[in-house]
Amino acid sequence: MPSEQKLGSAIVDTVFANMVSSQNESSLLSSEGDSQRTQYPYVTGTSVIGIKYKDGILMAADMGGSYGSTIRYKSVERLKQVGKHSLIGASGEISDFQEILRYLDELILHDSMWDDGNSLGPKEVHNYLTRVLYNRRNKFDPLWNSLVLGGVKNGQKYLGSVSMIGVHFEDDHVATGFGNHLARPILREEWREDLTFEEGVKLLEKCMRNLLYRDRSAVNKLQIAKITEEGLTISQPYSLKTFWNFAAFKNPTVGAEGSW
Amino acid sequence: MFRNQYDTDVTTWSPAGRLFQVEYAMEAVKQGSVAIGLRSKTHIVLACVNKANSELSSHQRKIFKVDDHIGVAIAGLTADGRVLSRYMRSECINYGYTYESPLPVGRLVVQLADKAQVCTQRSWKRPYGVGLLVAGLDESGAHLYYNCPSGNYFEYQAFAIGSRSQAAKTYLERKFEKFTESSRDDLVKDALFAIRETLQGEKLTSHVCTVAVVGVGEAFNILDQETVQTLINEFEISGEEAPINESNVEQSGGDGDGAAPDQRGAAAEEGAAPMDI
Numbered sequence: 001m002p003s004e005q006k007l008g009s010a011i012v013d014t015v016f017a018n019m020v021s022s023q024n025e026s027s028l029l030s031s032e033g034d035s036q037r038t039q040y041p042y043v044t045g046t047s048v049i050g051i052k053y054k055d056g057i058l059m060a061a062d063m064g065g066s067y068g069s070t071i072r073y074k075s076v077e078r079l080k081q082v083g084k085h086s087l088i089g090a091s092g093e094i095s096d097f098q099e100i101l102r103y104l105d106e107l108i109l110h111d112s113m114w115d116d117g118n119s120l121g122p123k124e125v126h127n128y129l130t131r132v133l134y135n136r137r138n139k140f141d142p143l144w145n146s147l148v149l150g151g152v153k154n155g156q157k158y159l160g161s162v163s164m165i166g167v168h169f170e171d172d173h174v175a176t177g178f179g180n181h182l183a184r185p186i187l188r189e190e191w192r193e194d195l196t197f198e199e200g201v202k203l204l205e206k207c208m209r210n211l212l213y214r215d216r217s218a219v220n221k222l223q224i225a226k227i228t229e230e231g232l233t234i235s236q237p238y239s240l241k242t243f244w245n246f247a248a249f250k251n252p253t254v255g256a257e258g259s260w
Numbered sequence: 261m262f263r264n265q266y267d268t269d270v271t272t273w274s275p276a277g278r279l280f281q282v283e284y285a286m287e288a289v290k291q292g293s294v295a296i297g298l299r300s301k302t303h304i305v306l307a308c309v310n311k312a313n314s315e316l317s318s319h320q321r322k323i324f325k326v327d328d329h330i331g332v333a334i335a336g337l338t339a340d341g342r343v344l345s346r347y348m349r350s351e352c353i354n355y356g357y358t359y360e361s362p363l364p365v366g367r368l369v370v371q372l373a374d375k376a377q378v379c380t381q382r383s384w385k386r387p388y389g390v391g392l393l394v395a396g397l398d399e400s401g402a403h404l405y406y407n408c409p410s411g412n413y414f415e416y417q418a419f420a421i422g423s424r425s426q427a428a429k430t431y432l433e434r435k436f437e438k439f440t441e442s443s444r445d446d447l448v449k450d451a452l453f454a455i456r457e458t459l460q461g462e463k464l465t466s467h468v469c470t471v472a473v474v475g476v477g478e479a480f481n482i483l484d485q486e487t488v489q490t491l492i493n494e495f496e497i498s499g500e501e502a503p504i505n506e507s508n509v510e511q512s513g514g515d516g517d518g519a520a521p522d523q524r525g526a527a528a529e530e531g532a533a534p535m536d537i
Contacts, residue, residue, distance in 0.1 A: 114370070116364070116366045116367065116370075117366070117399075117400055118364040118366060118398060118399055118400070121361070123361060124359035124361045126360075127358065127359050127360035127361070131357075
């Protein structure tokens with residue numbers, strides 16, 4: 001009967017229209033239902049600082065892994081070796097860093113398998129990471145990290161950084177996250193081309209102490225890594241001495257009676 | 261070589277353990293016009309003879325720039341050479357894009373050789389009919405490689421391929437020991453001498469040859485005709501020594517870094533498989 005048929009076709013039409021529109025929606029802008037995308041990070045590391053010094057590169061990072069505002073993990077190694085010539089430091093999502101380490105492991109493995117006397121240097125690794133991060137960003141599924149990549153190859157020192165959206169650059173001193181705001185001003189004043197190892201470490205510790213006081217996600221347990229033409233060493237974890245005996249801390253309400 | 265019942269397809273072995281189709285492909289290289297390469301510690305020179313089909317036509321391009329630090333000279337089926345050059349350029353550009361660094365020439369030749377090998381083991385393909393002299397720089401210095409249709413590749417101090425290349429090789433074998441320390445200009449001169457050897461009396465002018473150089477601090481570039489003609493005039497006017505044209509070559513083991521067994525020796529034994537020249 002005509003009315004039934006019309007109703008039937010109307011139902012079919014709406015069903016079909018829904019199918020078409022939801023298909024359009026999912027093909028243009030992936031909806032939450034059908035794809036895995038990084039929306040926000042879970043366990044994160046805070047700043048990494050890197051500087052060039054006389055013999056190579058020095059890098060520092062603390063060992064904290066925060067879960068939001070909780071400092072959940074206190075022995076996370078955020079500085080790692082990459083092949084013969086490079087050192088990587090990561091801030092941001094720790095699981096994404098672990099994924100990046102797997103990519104780098106495979107990259108270095110295939111490079112060694114050529115067995116031909118050529119090897120990927122820090123510049124090549126930095127560029128490779130830039131390509132990976134930028135391509136993930138374009139797919140709206142970023143690896144939520146800011147990375148510092150440093151190394152020495154054939155006497156040439158290299159230090160660069162790359163962010164989760166693929167912004168990358170090279171410089172004599174770099175930092176991620178809060179390090180950009182708290183450490184780099186110190187480095188701009190006090191960094192020199194010919195820093196010795198001891199001077200470089202002192203400079204990094206000065207920056208890390210500043211971060212410890214002012215960055216809520218910093219923990220007082222850090223590692224410093226050094227890479228030179230000869231090789232790489234990552235220090236054992238240690239803590240910085242801090243000073244809290246300021247008069248204003250001892251008697252915080254002196255200027256505002258009644259507050260706490 | 262004569263036709264036989266094992267030479268129809270590349271996937272058929274002969275009882276003597278030879279792949280005739282691959283060997284026929286290497287014949288194609290020997291029929292092409294000559295290409296030579298020589299290297300010092302810091303520079304590599306490629307040169308080739310350009311034979312135009314007729315006076316009316318232009319000659320075929322046999323030297324290709326693959327990247328700033330790599331160039332290639334071909335002999336044989338130039339169409340196959342063109343396609344392989346495009347592949348090499350593509351590989352170099354992709355590597356440069358990912359790593360912001362030049363592709364080491366040693367890796368490029370291995371990729372090329374693997375590509376050639378595939379064609380020796382597929383019934384629906386044929387081997388590439390072109391020999392490539394790949395000149396390139398990498399971290400470890402200047403390199404010259406020869407890639408052949410069989411999928412083998414060798415590194416050389418100096419080499420020549422194509423028809424009448426034996427004459428050039430004779431010249432190069434006499435001179436190669438001093439190439440390592442040669443200056444760029446001496447290297448170019450030696451290349452031109454070697455080319456002259458293959459012309460068997462024909463006059464050497466910049467119209468019949470092409471020369472290209474790549475070296476530390478010098479991107480791969482093909483020298484223009486005037487420059488080449490000037491160089492030719494210089495040594496002809498100064499009456500530099502005309503190298504002796506020997507047709508009987510003594511088997512010399514010192515052919516640079518390459519392991520290339522003597523062609524005549526292999527041909528003398530019918531049963532043995534001739535390796536690359």
